[in-house]
Amino acid sequence: MKLTEILKKYFSKDQILSNVDVAPYLTSKVSKIVNCIVKIKTIQDWKKLAEFIKTEKLIPGIIGGGSNMVVIKAEHPFYLLNQYRDKKVVSEDKTYVYIKVSSGYNMNALVNETLQLGLSGIEYHLGLPGTVGGAVVMNSKWTKPLAYVGDVVESAEILDLDGNFKTVSADYFNFSYDYSFLQTTKEFLVSVVLKLKKSKKDLVAQRAKSALEYRKQTQPFGVFTAGCFFQNISEELKEKLNLPTTSAGYLIDQCGLKGFSIGDFVVSDKHANFIINRGKGSYQDLEKIIEIIKHKVKHKFGVDLKLEVKLD
Numbered sequence: 351m352k353l354t355e356i357l358k359k360y361f362s363k364d365q366i367l368s369n370v371d372v373a374p375y376l377t378s379k380v381s382k383i384v385n386c387i388v389k390i391k392t393i394q395d396w397k398k399l400a401e402f403i404k405t406e407k408l409i410p411g412i413i414g415g416g417s418n419m420v421v422i423k424a425e426h427p428f429y430l431l432n433q434y435r436d437k438k439v440v441s442e443d444k445t446y447v448y449i450k451v452s453s454g455y456n457m458n459a460l461v462n463e464t465l466q467l468g469l470s471g472i473e474y475h476l477g478l479p480g481t482v483g484g485a486v487v488m489n490s491k492w493t494k495p496l497a498y499v500g501d502v503v504e505s506a507e508i509l510d511l512d513g514n515f516k517t518v519s520a521d522y523f524n525f526s527y528d529y530s531f532l533q534t535t536k537e538f539l540v541s542v543v544l545k546l547k548k549s550k551k552d553l554v555a556q557r558a559k560s561a562l563e564y565r566k567q568t569q570p571f572g573v574f575t576a577g578c579f580f581q582n583i584s585e586e587l588k589e590k591l592n593l594p595t596t597s598a599g600y601l602i603d604q605c606g607l608k609g610f611s612i613g614d615f616v617v618s619d620k621h622a623n624f625i626i627n628r629g630k631g632s633y634q635d636l637e638k639i640i641e642i643i644k645h646k647v648k649h650k651f652g653v654d655l656k657l658e659v660k661l662d
């Protein structure tokens with residue numbers, strides 16, 4: 351039986367897109383035709399997915415806001431588009447408010463809502479594109495000052511690859527720089543409970559505003575990109591090589607690559623770690639420009655740059 355026909359046994363027709371380009375769902379707008387996309391909008395859809403996985407033994411890939419991934423090989427039989435948006439306060443004490451939020455919730459909307467409530471914990475992520483799910487799985491960060499999304503995770507609900515739901519605590523994620531354990535297990539994040547500190551509204555608003563201003567000064571805006579393509583290097587490597595910074599953008603810039611282009615992809619003049627798609631960039635050209643950047647940085651500094659963006 352064709353995959354679309356199998357999917358129709360679990361999901362409604364209007365949730366399933368067949369033979370479809372992923373470009374509209376990725377901030378880089380890089381085109382790739384995939385078999386199917388299934389839109390997940392409710393907790394019932396997650397339950398249907400669990401049933402599907404148990405019975406059909408097929409594991410899809412997942413796209414959140416598509417702001418840190420590019421689909422290149424499309425090895426998954428199909429993709430989920432996570433549009434599950436739900437949020438509620440589950441408990442509070444004198445110091446903290448615990449908010450359960452679905453993984454498809456827009457991260458920037460959540461930050462704005464917590465600012466309105468004078469809650470501290472994710473204020474530095476104002477302007478972070480994508481979903482809460484992507485932010486937790488990628489352990490997205492702000493560096494001035496250093497703040498990870500994983501810092502405020504209390505617990506989470508996960509769907510594993512056998513189709514079972516489980517509740518895990520923050521420890522399960524093994525959070526570190528650009529990493530959570532879900533990147534290894536490939537399990538799905540369904541929802542998360544965040545622990546946010548009661549604070550002064552003006553204080554959190556000021557922190558958020560200064561982070562957003564810095565973001566606007568240093569990052570290209572209104573362009574097609576998947577953000578920083580490469581991870582920064584470690585403090586140890588920086589010391590060993592006697593470099594002034596851990597920034598991957600600095601290394602790329604020092605190789606004279608700002609403005610360098612392959613096809614429709616160009617290294618941003620504003621921030622050399624951002625590769626911008628001028629419109630019709632193909633995934634083949636993206637692979638080429640990534641290889642050239644890695645090669646030049648290796649040649650000049652002896653550093654093997656690691657990708658931050660997930661190539662799926």
Ligand SMILES: Cc1cc2nc3c(=O)[nH]c(=O)nc-3n(C[C@H](O)[C@H](O)[C@H](O)COP(=O)(O)OP(=O)(O)OC[C@H]3O[C@@H](n4cnc5c(N)ncnc54)[C@H](O)[C@@H]3O)c2cc1C
Nearest residue numbers: 414415416417418419480481483484485490491538539577
């Ligand atoms: C302009 C711009 C600025 C950015 N600024 C920052 C920044 O300041 N700091 C930073 O750290 N990053 C930054 N990023 C990168 C990106 O926005 C973040 O990593 C973001 O949190 C990713 O969320 P997303 O929903 O878009 O994830 P996606 O790109 O959709 O997914 C990323 C990965 O997580 C997986 N995934 C997504 N949702 C789930 C889920 N529910 N369950 C399991 N796996 C899942 C995907 O399969 C993929 O492998 C920026 C990107 C852009 C374009």
